Structure formats: C-alpha cells, structure tokens
Amino acid sequence: MRIDPNMVPEILSDLQQSQVSLNTALQQVSTGKSVNVPSDNPSAAAEMVQNTIETGDVDQYTQNVTTTLSSVQSASSALSTVVTSLTQAVSLGTEGANGTNSSANLQAMATQVQGIITSVVSMANSSVSGSYLFGGTSTATPYTADSASPTGYTYNGNNDTNSVAVGDQMTVQVNLPGSQIFSNSSNNVLGSLSSLVTALQSGNSASIAKATTAVDSAVNYISQQQAFYSNAETQLTSQQTTLQQDTVTLSTQANNLIGVNEATAATNLSQAETDNSAALAAVAKVLPNSLLNYLEPPS
Amino acid sequence: MGGLSTSLLIGAQALDATQGALDATSNNIANANTAGYTREVAQFSENGENQSGDEVTGGGVTLDGLQSVRDELLNIQIQQQTSLQASVNAQSSSLQQVQTSFTTSGDDIASTLTAFSSSLAQLSANPSSSATRQSVLASGQNLADAFNSTANALTTAQSDADQQVTQTVAQINSLSQQIAQLNGQLAQLPAGQDGGTTEDQRDELVQQLSGLTGISITQGSDGETITTGSGTPLVMGAQSFNLQITTGTGGFQQVLDSNGTNITTSIQGGTLGGAIQIRDQMIPGFLSQLNTLASQFATSFNAAQAQGYDSNGDAGANLFSVPSNSNDAAAGISVAISNVSQIAASSDGSSGSNGNVANLSAALTNTLPSGATPANAYADLVFQVGNATSNASTQSTAIGQNLTQLTTQQGAVSAVSIDEETTNLLRYQTAYEAASRIVSTVQALDNAALNMGSSTSF
Numbered sequence: 001m002r003i004d005p006n007m008v009p010e011i012l013s014d015l016q017q018s019q020v021s022l023n024t025a026l027q028q029v030s031t032g033k034s035v036n037v038p039s040d041n042p043s044a045a046a047e048m049v050q051n052t053i054e055t056g057d058v059d060q061y062t063q064n065v066t067t068t069l070s071s072v073q074s075a076s077s078a079l080s081t082v083v084t085s086l087t088q089a090v091s092l093g094t095e096g097a098n099g100t101n102s103s104a105n106l107q108a109m110a111t112q113v114q115g116i117i118t119s120v121v122s123m124a125n126s127s128v129s130g131s132y133l134f135g136g137t138s139t140a141t142p143y144t145a146d147s148a149s150p151t152g153y154t155y156n157g158n159n160d161t162n163s164v165a166v167g168d169q170m171t172v173q174v175n176l177p178g179s180q181i182f183s184n185s186s187n188n189v190l191g192s193l194s195s196l197v198t199a200l201q202s203g204n205s206a207s208i209a210k211a212t213t214a215v216d217s218a219v220n221y222i223s224q225q226q227a228f229y230s231n232a233e234t235q236l237t238s239q240q241t242t243l244q245q246d247t248v249t250l251s252t253q254a255n256n257l258i259g260v261n262e263a264t265a266a267t268n269l270s271q272a273e274t275d276n277s278a279a280l281a282a283v284a285k286v287l288p289n290s291l292l293n294y295l296e297p298p299s
Numbered sequence: 300m301g302g303l304s305t306s307l308l309i310g311a312q313a314l315d316a317t318q319g320a321l322d323a324t325s326n327n328i329a330n331a332n333t334a335g336y337t338r339e340v341a342q343f344s345e346n347g348e349n350q351s352g353d354e355v356t357g358g359g360v361t362l363d364g365l366q367s368v369r370d371e372l373l374n375i376q377i378q379q380q381t382s383l384q385a386s387v388n389a390q391s392s393s394l395q396q397v398q399t400s401f402t403t404s405g406d407d408i409a410s411t412l413t414a415f416s417s418s419l420a421q422l423s424a425n426p427s428s429s430a431t432r433q434s435v436l437a438s439g440q441n442l443a444d445a446f447n448s449t450a451n452a453l454t455t456a457q458s459d460a461d462q463q464v465t466q467t468v469a470q471i472n473s474l475s476q477q478i479a480q481l482n483g484q485l486a487q488l489p490a491g492q493d494g495g496t497t498e499d500q501r502d503e504l505v506q507q508l509s510g511l512t513g514i515s516i517t518q519g520s521d522g523e524t525i526t527t528g529s530g531t532p533l534v535m536g537a538q539s540f541n542l543q544i545t546t547g548t549g550g551f552q553q554v555l556d557s558n559g560t561n562i563t564t565s566i567q568g569g570t571l572g573g574a575i576q577i578r579d580q581m582i583p584g585f586l587s588q589l590n591t592l593a594s595q596f597a598t599s600f601n602a603a604q605a606q607g608y609d610s611n612g613d614a615g616a617n618l619f620s621v622p623s624n625s626n627d628a629a630a631g632i633s634v635a636i637s638n639v640s641q642i643a644a645s646s647d648g649s650s651g652s653n654g655n656v657a658n659l660s661a662a663l664t665n666t667l668p669s670g671a672t673p674a675n676a677y678a679d680l681v682f683q684v685g686n687a688t689s690n691a692s693t694q695s696t697a698i699g700q701n702l703t704q705l706t707t708q709q710g711a712v713s714a715v716s717i718d719e720e721t722t723n724l725l726r727y728q729t730a731y732e733a734a735s736r737i738v739s740t741v742q743a744l745d746n747a748a749l750n751m752g753s754s755t756s757f
Contacts, residue, residue, distance in 0.1 A: 009703060049675075056417045
C-alpha cells in the first residue's frame, strides 16, 4: 500500500501538540495554578467562585473579630475603672457615715464623690474609633450635664444594641446601652452616687450609710454587667480560632481545586521540554532525507 | 513480416510515450508543494499486434494520457470534517475571548462580589464610619461595573460573530462563482477525459467552501451540484447561486437564499455555522442568565435596603438601579445612590445601628427567585462558559486528529512523492535512452542495407 509521502502536516501537528504541552506546563509552573481560565476545569472554576467569596468573608470576619475584641475589651476596662471609682465612693461614704466628721469634712467628701461622678460619666462616654461604647446604637454623646435631672446628667443614647457579624451565621452582641449599665431604674449607678453627694452634704449619718449601701450594691451590679463583656470576649476569641481554621480549610480547598503540585508541574515541564526537543530533532533528521541524496550527480 | 521501418516506428512511439511520462513526472515534481495538486500518472497501453502471414509482432506503445490519482470518497469525508472543524474553531476562538471575562482577575463578578460582601461585613463592625460606608458604595459600584463589562464582553463577541457572518457569506458567494466557472470548463471536456489540474483547482475551492459552511455534493450529468447541508443550492453545474444578507429584527445579519428565503437557522457547519451558533444560541443563553442574575440580585438587595434606615433615619432607598428592559439588566445595572449616608445599615433609625446590615449581607447569600444564591448563579455561569469553551477545544482537537488521519490517507493516494518521482525519472530516462538507441540502431541498419555490396563504404 502506498503511504503518504508528505510528512509535513503530521510533523506540524506533532510539533504543535508538543508546543501546547510545553506552554501548558510552563504556565502551570509560572502561575502555580492548574486552572487559569474556566475551560481548564469548568467545575473547579465554578467551585472557586464560592471559595473566593467565602475566603473574602472569612478575612473580613477575622478583622471584625479583631476590631470588636478591641471595643469589648475597652468597654470591660472602662467598667473596671468605674468599679474602682465606685469602691472609692463606698470608702468615702463609710467614712462619712461614722459620725466623727466635721461638716467641712463632709462637704469635702461630697465634692470628692462629685468628682467620682464626673469620672464615671467620662467612662460612660468613652468611645473607640469614634463610636460610643455605651450609647446603644445612637451616635449622640451618651451622657451630658442636665441641671433638670436629679443625677445632674441625662442619657441621650437609646436602649438598642448592635450585633457584629463574625461568621456566616454568627453575630456577637458587642454592647450594652448606658441606660442599662449606668442609669437603670432598679440599679441606678449615677443615681446612687448623686444620692451619696446629697446625703454627705446633708450630714445625716443614717442617710449617708443608706446611700453608701446603694453605691455598694451598684459596685456588684457593674461587676455583673462586666460578665457580659467577658462572655463576649470569650465568644470572640473562640470564633477567632474557628476563623483561622476556616482560612486554612478554604485555602486547602482552593489549592486542591486550582493549585498545582510544584513537583508534578516541574516534572511535566521537563518532560514537555524533552518531548519538544525530541520532536524537533526528529523533524530535522527526517525532512532532508530523499533518494536524491544518494544518487550520483549526472555526469 | 515487418520491416526495419516498423521497428523505427515502434521506437519513435516509445520516444513519444516516454516523453509524455517524463512530462507527467516533471509536472508532479514541480507541483509537489502545490495545495490541492493531485499527482498524475502516465497511462500506457500496448498497440495492436501486426500480423503478417503466420508471424505476429507487437505494435509498440501509446500514451493514452495522464490520469490524476484521486479518491472522491476521501475528498467528501475531508470536506465534512473541515466543515465541522471550522465550525467548532469559530466557536472556540469566540468562547476563548468570552471566558476571560469570567476568569478571576480582580474586576470580574466573583472578585467584586467578594469585595462587596466583605465591605458589608466590615460595615457590621463599624456602621457609623463614613470610610466603611464609602467602601460599601465603592465596591457596589465595582460590582455593577463588573456586570456591565461582562455583559459588554458577551455582546462584543456576539457582534464580532455577526460581522463574521457577513464576511463569510461574501466569501461563500465568491467561491461558488469560481467553482461554477470551473464546472463550466470541465463540462467542455470530452466524456471520459480526466479533468486534471482544472479538477484539482475545483476540488481545492470546494474544500475551502466546506470550511465556510457545511455542504453536500452530488454529481450530475451537467457537473457537480453543491448545496448547503439543508439543501439550499450554491452551485449547479456552471451556474452559481448567491446567498444574500439582510438585517434582521434583532439587528443581526440574516442569511437569505437566492430566492430571498431566510435560511439562517438551518445553516450548520463551517465558519458560518459556528458564527451563527455563537451569535444566536450560545451567547444569548449566557446573556440571559447574566441579566436574570443582575436583575434579581438588584431587586433582592434593594428590598434589603428598604427594610432598614439610612444615617438620616430615612427608609433605605434603592442602592442598585436596573433598566426597565430586563434584557439590558447586566449591561445597565448601576449604583443609584451617591451619598454614603444613604446606605441603610440601621434597623432602628439611629445612625449607629448595624441591625439591617445582616439583611444586606443576607441578600448576597439568600436564594434568588431563580433558585440559586447570587454566588451559585454566577458559578453556574462560569461553569457553562468554561464547559462550552473546553468542549469546543476538545472537539476541535478530536476533529483535527481525524482530519490529519484523512489527509494522510488522501496523501497516500494523491500526494507527490519526490522519491517515487525520482525513481520514475530514472526509469523514463533509461526507457528514453533505450528508445533512442532503437532509432539510431535502425538508422545504422538502414545504412548498412542501402550500402550492401558497395566497396566504397569500406
């Protein structure tokens, strides 16, 4: 049977194939990816859409945990300062109630407690990056001086709370409104302090003692509120660990979907190079061969 | 009994015949690299015997002609595969361009959707920060831009395919005319005579035509009849029928036969079939899904906005605006608000609330009326585009291999082998030399016979 004398088309097709393999191997090594365009692996490319979005979300949730942790920790430390101030007020009240103080002393104590009120209010107005920690969801300054109010301050915030997204189905409540912490009707921190001021100014030991007891119970109350923040802190810290694991899982998944094993890619590249050289060498050997090479030139 | 003159005649005929064979060989060598050239072989036949009394002597040789060696069946198979390959190649090259828009690049829909989702999560942690709100607005804008540019890439590919239709039809008409002309020349040949180079030229043009559209060929009494795969005549003998182009209702070029009937949907194969498939089937499918996604996503996100309040305590206004014509949704989606305060993060009307951010984020992960989440609907589209591209290129490779195989078979029958021609050259050289020797020998013998008995010659 006659065979095709023209080897060029087949040679070209072989060369092209080895060139394609070489390009693919080179691209995989240089990009570190086996899927560079959707047609390389349509289903992996489709799965990567979800992976990309989830990875972006997990990154953002991780940042949210960091910023939220900082605000929760600030709130918790503000409340610790408040507890210290209140404890100071309790000592002053206890001292004022022992009946041995001169009126001038009591007035001085009243002024000191007044100072404690100012410091507690400044804690209640503390903010992190422009947001008030104890204003509910309002952006107004939580406590401002108000002569009409019995405590001397009025609450401008609201009773709402914010929950921050730190996971796909997970939010963590990050604040308690100031109205609950500092001016709650049953445990009014500011109220108890301002009663103590009034009692100290009046000089009545019994009322001073009573007011002091109220401040003392306010100390306990604030400590209870602190538990909310330490609880939030625990939740956030544990979520941080979960998110770190998610990051690893997602990047492993991404690598499985579109990544390339470096050793395999390098082997493929060197294989493709060898194939390509072999194909070229074969062409160089075969093409010039012809019967004419072996005939004597005509004399 | 034949005389010396018979031998002289046989020698002269042999010289003639061998000369013809040498012509064939030299023409074969000359056209070894001509596309579509079919090798020619010299056809010799023995002349009738001379009988004289009881003696029978051979009558020499005649060159009947040169015969092109071709296999019509293989040619037809090659034409069919060429049509298929041109069709998938047209699809493949268009899809290769389209799929770059669906590749993760930073400004594709997946990347911008990711950034938008992240910006909303960030808003959850810091609802009153204007920088955070700005980033929501900016990433919403980027997402809308990504929808626009993806839709544009699709419509660009569609109009490129449309232009290809116009150009291809012009090429088909030009080829049909040339083929008809060659058919006319072939029809002039006496019956039974080989078409030779004219037939080679025609076959080469038919081969080119099959790359432009799927064709079907029948041999009739008046030459070849070529129709499209669905039967629209292109060439009948020496007559050609031009296809026409007219702008259709969708703004795209429609193909009409010579009678003005619209045959666009029935065209298959070849560059024309591939371009029509891309323009009228594949891209409209992708575009429609993209438009549905853009429109439903915008509606869903706007509904989430409406559930909350902006920084000023007003009910959330639409963040995305889509054109009323849903066919333009992806191309025309835009961000409708310009002020960062208008992002409805708040659930209670106070500016520090993040209560509605959860609803905004949920709009990105909730199931749309289409039955999939926005990410899944887009992922599905990525899969379809990737799959179509991959299929087209796999098919192209497979058909390419098939075609190489068929071309090799055709080459085995019809291609010029330099080695074979060189061998023939030597063969005919020897034959010519031998025939010349017959002539010179007979001449010497004639001289000898004429000078018989004369002493002057010695």
